[in-house]
Amino acid sequence: MDAISFARGNPTPEILPVAELADCARAVVERDGSVILNYGAGGGYAPLREWIASRHGVSPAQVIVTPSSLLAFRFVMRQLVGDGACVAVEAPSYDRTILVLRELGARVVGVPMDDDGIELDRVEELLAGDDPPRALYTIPTFQNPSGRTLSLERRRGLVELARTHGLLLFEDDPYGLVRFEGEPLPSLYELADGDGVVYASSFSKTVAPGLRVGYVVVPAELAAPVEKIANATYISPPLLPQAAIRELIRRGGFEPNLERARELLRLRRDAMVGALAAEMPVGSSWNRPQGGYFLWLDFPVGVLTDDVFDRAAEAGVAFVKGSDFFPGPGGESSARLAFSFPSVDEIHEGVRRLATVVRTTVPLTT
Ligand SMILES: Cc1ncc(COP(=O)(O)O)c(C=O)c1O
The missing domain is CATH 3.40.640.10 (Type I PLP-dependent aspartate aminotransferase-like (Major domain))
Structure with a gap:
């Protein structure tokens, strides 16, 4: 893939x-x-x-x-x-x-x-x-x-x-x-x-x-x-x-189209939350939004996003660093994951790749 x-x-x-x-x-x-x-x-x-x-x-x-x-x-x-x-x-x-x-x-x-x-x-x-x-x-x-x-x-x-x-x-x-x-x-x-x-x-x-x-x-x-x-x-x-x-x-097409979009996105949200639960190492946490496009992932304590990001890209999975969304310091151990675009199969595989990288990232111990 x-x-x-x-x-x-x-x-x-x-x-x-x-x-x-x-x-x-x-x-x-x-x-x-x-x-x-x-x-x-x-x-x-x-x-x-x-x-x-x-x-x-x-x-x-x-x-x-x-x-x-x-x-x-x-x-x-x-x-x-x-x-x-x-x-x-x-x-x-x-x-x-x-x-x-x-x-x-x-x-x-x-x-x-x-x-x-x-x-x-x-x-x-x-x-x-x-x-x-x-x-x-x-x-x-x-x-x-x-x-x-x-x-x-x-x-x-x-x-x-x-x-x-x-x-x-x-x-x-x-x-x-x-x-x-x-x-x-x-x-x-x-x-x-x-x-x-x-x-x-x-x-x-x-x-x-x-x-x-x-x-x-x-x-x-x-x-x-x-x-x-x-x-x-x-x-x-x-x-x-x-x-x-x-x-x-x-023509009355707005609501039915929205309903269809919601269903396609819900399937993707469910796939991502399910894959995170199955794959991510202990100490990771994430939310389960009731709508929208995104969820927020916190890596286990001591795991820095900077240490995950490039290796994840090499492993074939991209996300946005949590710190990109803060006007000051913050988000150094977090990621924004969009579930809106990939297919359900890609979500499973992408989370598996990400989890493998996180599991093999050495946490800061100080
Ligand atoms: C919070 C927020 N505001 C605005 C926008 C931009 O929307 P538009 O496509 O209308 O430019 C986005 C797009 O992702 C968004 O997430």
């Missing part, structure tokens, strides 16, 4: 609704080509904005649809975060957003997490400090990279804390709908009634990442400035992919 990647958060190709999207794309060009093949509004394709707005109970002007939710994050943060502003993120957090914040000149501070998500007393400590964060970036559900989900109690606590201290919450939620089991939790946006929360999501995990369609729901006062940044950046986003998604929704 060739090299196996647990590194990339890509969907397995089976997940992509190729034939349906081909149909939808042809239909929308034929029906609405004179609109979607032209320049449009900076905030995106109006019928999709309207659908998203109705799901979130806001005005369509508050929805900015972008070619990537990461770009939406950049636009909002550009508007809100000046040079040197402090922005808090979970530690660990999505590495690309940390990079964007640094590029924008923000000072990024990490807040520790446990199995229930970000630790609220640590957020409180930061807020009481000399340079309190202006905003907190959080991925509360099936987090990238850890797979963790913020508990309901902490969701309520975080919203309350943010309200008391005037802390803006940026809730990034591309995985919330990719739930295999368990009860869905309310978003921070819902708990706060939209007050002081920016909500971002994406069709990358629910339909297809290659369409490059993400979005952000912003408070009314941010809608015009953020749309202006989008317009100044690319005039208007590509409308064809947005119209194709709207057509998939109109």
Whole structure:
């Protein structure tokens, strides 16, 4: 078997609704080509904005649809975060957003997490400090990279804390709908009634990442400035992919496709958790997320990821080092494993290869 990647958060190709999207794309060009093949509004394709707005109970002007939710994050943060502003993120957090914040000149501070998500007393400590964060970036559900989900109690606590201290919450939620089991939790946006929360999501995990369609729901006062940044950046986003998604929704294809994606991912999560239990040496630990793309693996005490990484690559298995997701120190003995892309057989074989490498890594004894 060739090299196996647990590194990339890509969907397995089976997940992509190729034939349906081909149909939808042809239909929308034929029906609405004179609109979607032209320049449009900076905030995106109006019928999709309207659908998203109705799901979130806001005005369509508050929805900015972008070619990537990461770009939406950049636009909002550009508007809100000046040079040197402090922005808090979970530690660990999505590495690309940390990079964007640094590029924008923000000072990024990490807040520790446990199995229930970000630790609220640590957020409180930061807020009481000399340079309190202006905003907190959080991925509360099936987090990238850890797979963790913020508990309901902490969701309520975080919203309350943010309200008391005037802390803006940026809730990034591309995985919330990719739930295999368990009860869905309310978003921070819902708990706060939209007050002081920016909500971002994406069709990358629910339909297809290659369409490059993400979005952000912003408070009314941010809608015009953020749309202006989008317009100044690319005039208007590509409308064809947005119209194709709207057509998939109109035909009733969104939910069944999501259900299919969830099942394919659940099989992979189960295969990975089962293989880890069967293969990993004593002292290793990992979680079992109820959805999403990733889980978090801690190697036995004393085993450093740096000592595993290259040997794992030589053995034909790739992952991302835990430390890549921390804005400061952390994750030196951990790995992010994506179960979204490989087949079930590849997952078994990849975990077997990784476990062999870990078993033969000499732990630090000091
Ligand atoms: C937490 C998080 N936010 C944003 C994104 C980017 O999504 P998009 O494909 O919309 O750029 C990802 C992609 O993996 C992600 O994990």
